[in-house]
Amino acid sequence: MDSNKEYQExxxxxxxxxxVLEMKKYRQHFDFxxxxxxxxxxxxxFKVAKKLNLDYVSITRAAMLHDxxxxxxxxxxxxxxxxxFTHGKIALENAGKIFELNSKEKDMIKKHMxxxxxxxxxxxxxxxxxxxxxxxxxxxxxDYYHRILSxxxxxxYISLIIGIITFKK
Numbered sequence: 227m228d229s230n231k232e233y234q235e236x237x238x239x240x241x242x243x244x245x246v247l248e249m250k251k252y253r254q255h256f257d258f259x260x261x262x263x264x265x266x267x268x269x270x271x272f273k274v275a276k277k278l279n280l281d282y283v284s285i286t287r288a289a290m291l292h293d294x295x296x297x298x299x300x301x302x303x304x305x306x307x308x309x310x311f312t313h314g315k316i317a318l319e320n321a322g323k324i325f326e327l328n329s330k331e332k333d334m335i336k337k338h339m340x341x342x343x344x345x346x347x348x349x350x351x352x353x354x355x356x357x358x359x360x361x362x363x364x365x366x367x368x369d370y371y372h373r374i375l376s377x378x379x380x381x382x383y384i385s386l387i388i389g390i391i392t393f394k395k
Contacts, residue, residue: 272285
């Protein structure tokens, strides 16, 4: 089966779900909303897990739901400083209300912020999700600054860095 088709089949159930679509209302990193960030992480996790012959279905599903916390963590409301420590648990609670999740998916969603949260994931896929999440955040940051910087020399340097960290020529 074509990898793109297989990936699409895995995430299709999420793409029209009302609660998942709510992630579009909340900015995650820079000008990426939570939905686009989760799609970015899910697609990258799918590719990595597929290449390593791991459980690419569970990691893709968990990646698509890992930031389903549905609030603006940038707003000071008493929870801002705790967001990094608590949003995995909140995302898991939200995801569990609307989707049937296996134990590996639950663990990945809850623990994707390791080492910020003290207990590491139980699976290799969980570690991959954790690292891909950080990787995608860095790529999103460089992409944002590349687009807003007017200095061509700096923009070209950032473009080079994006190419290196995304393994593009």
